[in-house]
Amino acid sequence: MSSSGGLRRTSLFDTHAALGARMVPFAGWEMPVQYGGILAEARAVRSGAGLFDVSHMGRLEIRGADAAEFLSRVLSVDVPKLRRRRARYNVICDERGGIIDDCIVYRLGEDRFLVIPNASNTDAVLDWFSRWGAGLSFEIANVTSETAMIAHQGPGAAAMLGGLTDHDLEEMRIYTAAETVVAGSEALLARTGYTGEDGFEVIVAAGDAPSVWAALSERGAAPCGLGSRDVLRLEAGLLLHGNDMDVSVNPYEAGLDRFVSMDREGYVPGDALRRIRDAGVSRRLVGFQMLGRGIPRHGYSIMDGTEVIGEVTSGTRSPTLDMSIGMGYVPNGYAAAGSRFLIDMRGRPVEAEVADLPFYVSDGALLVPIAPLRS
Amino acid sequence: MNPADLRYSSEHEWARLLDDGSVEIGITEFAAESLGDVVYVELPPVGGGLTQFEKMGEIESVKAVSDLFTPVSGRVLEVNERASDSPEVVNEDPYGAGWLIRASLDDASGLDRLMTADQYQEFLDSQAA
Numbered sequence: 001m002s003s004s005g006g007l008r009r010t011s012l013f014d015t016h017a018a019l020g021a022r023m024v025p026f027a028g029w030e031m032p033v034q035y036g037g038i039l040a041e042a043r044a045v046r047s048g049a050g051l052f053d054v055s056h057m058g059r060l061e062i063r064g065a066d067a068a069e070f071l072s073r074v075l076s077v078d079v080p081k082l083r084r085r086r087a088r089y090n091v092i093c094d095e096r097g098g099i100i101d102d103c104i105v106y107r108l109g110e111d112r113f114l115v116i117p118n119a120s121n122t123d124a125v126l127d128w129f130s131r132w133g134a135g136l137s138f139e140i141a142n143v144t145s146e147t148a149m150i151a152h153q154g155p156g157a158a159a160m161l162g163g164l165t166d167h168d169l170e171e172m173r174i175y176t177a178a179e180t181v182v183a184g185s186e187a188l189l190a191r192t193g194y195t196g197e198d199g200f201e202v203i204v205a206a207g208d209a210p211s212v213w214a215a216l217s218e219r220g221a222a223p224c225g226l227g228s229r230d231v232l233r234l235e236a237g238l239l240l241h242g243n244d245m246d247v248s249v250n251p252y253e254a255g256l257d258r259f260v261s262m263d264r265e266g267y268v269p270g271d272a273l274r275r276i277r278d279a280g281v282s283r284r285l286v287g288f289q290m291l292g293r294g295i296p297r298h299g300y301s302i303m304d305g306t307e308v309i310g311e312v313t314s315g316t317r318s319p320t321l322d323m324s325i326g327m328g329y330v331p332n333g334y335a336a337a338g339s340r341f342l343i344d345m346r347g348r349p350v351e352a353e354v355a356d357l358p359f360y361v362s363d364g365a366l367l368v369p370i371a372p373l374r375s
Numbered sequence: 376m377n378p379a380d381l382r383y384s385s386e387h388e389w390a391r392l393l394d395d396g397s398v399e400i401g402i403t404e405f406a407a408e409s410l411g412d413v414v415y416v417e418l419p420p421v422g423g424g425l426t427q428f429e430k431m432g433e434i435e436s437v438k439a440v441s442d443l444f445t446p447v448s449g450r451v452l453e454v455n456e457r458a459s460d461s462p463e464v465v466n467e468d469p470y471g472a473g474w475l476i477r478a479s480l481d482d483a484s485g486l487d488r489l490m491t492a493d494q495y496q497e498f499l500d501s502q503a504a
Binding site: 040293294 | 415
């Protein structure tokens with residue numbers, strides 16, 4: 001990978017340039033925000049399939065005899081119980097229960113794991129991990145630069161990918177991964193994503209990404225940028241770290257406690273999270289839909305009359321639902337579905353109503369699985 | 376290309392002088408492309424006064440909210456309901472069906488304070504440089 005003006009470029013940079021993408025700085029990377037239109041790209045993913053360059057996200061390999069025990073200290077899932085070739089969404093919390101990042105962990109072998117943190121948090125996660133490994137035998141390798149990651153998302157993804165890999169996609173369950181070959185390149189193929197649709201994430205050597213992208217594109221997957229990715233994840237009720245949660249928020253407030261396996265020996269934030277659970281929280285993240293005009297945006301105030309009761313953390317226009325939607329933190333009393341409050345739209349109060357998350361569920365939904373790990 | 380018969384403001388609005396002496400107003404193709412998918416257009420009420428280069432409304436895309444500035448002084452004669460109801464028309468046809476308002480003109484010389492198509496193109500080029 002190369003860099004320009006202090007911004008890192010993925011190995012797909014030339015591909016994006018040739019497609020006429022509009023590039024923007026994002027988390028230290030120069031990334032495509034859109035190729036055509038954001039809403040058209042979002043519709044392409046809901047109706048067919050889209051391709052996203054998500055190579056900016058971190059890729060950390062954790063190997064060694066004690067890798068599982070180590071990860072169990074810092075991740076919110078009971079890692080030793082995670083079976084091979086399975087993946088789990090989880091959160092990484094500090095000693096007070098604040099969310100450092102959310103990530104997906106893949107178990108690739110008995111002693112081999114892959115953790116995918118957010119681009120903007122990869123260094124913070126590495127720093128956090130470096131503090132909790134005492135006495136254990138394992139190694140962490142940051143393979144972000146030498147690899148690339150493509151998300152291939154949509155109800156049409158499996159059919160397009162089918163001809164490009166020998167792996168049996170019909171038997172491949174969501175949140176599983178396989179080391180296989182995709183479009184002639186060695187790949188880690190995972191049935192995961194961030195759009196609320198069925199789909200895959202493909203990790204290959206950085207230099208192989210352009211040919212894998214081209215093969216998927218040839219089969220009809222539409223190039224999609226970060227703009228539509230944000231619309232799609234919001235429709236699917238998926239949180240974005242840095243917007244919808246950060247280290248000042250705990251998993252109970254963010255509604256992510258169902259991804260926390262709490263009562264485990266050695267789980268670093270365990271004590272703090274148990275205290276938070278027992279004491280209860282006073283504010284919660286809710287999804288809401290606008291009843292009037294305008295898009296709620298990060299930082300807008302949530303009001304009851306003239307009193308500020310919370311803040312919008314994310315918002316967008318949902319092309320799938322044809323309405324404007326958002327997320328934000330409100331006191332418990334406003335958190336039930338159907339509750340109403342006002343959003344201060346640059347001085348204009350507009351009514352909003354709390355909706356159940358996710359806003360949108362696809363027929364072939366690939367939402368974060370909520371089932372707890374079975375031993 | 377920006378049509379030669381229009382006049383342009385540095386805020387990326389255009390004005391078209393119609394045969395009856397009124398003007399049609401919209402945003403330029405550059406503005407429409409920069410905004411991306413337009414989802415809401417807030418236009419001034421019919422009968423309302425307009426002061427050249429001052430705010431007359433808002434336009435919101437998936438990406439951002441922007442103020443709309445009127446390129447002329449006058450009075451609002453008509454608003455384009457289609458732009459309010461189906462804002463994507465602003466992206467699809469900014470110089471045609473995506474017009475925003477029609478206004479009377481207080482003073483025809485106000486148009487002289489706007490750029491020609493060539494001048495506007497030079498202005499865009501200088502901004503991009």
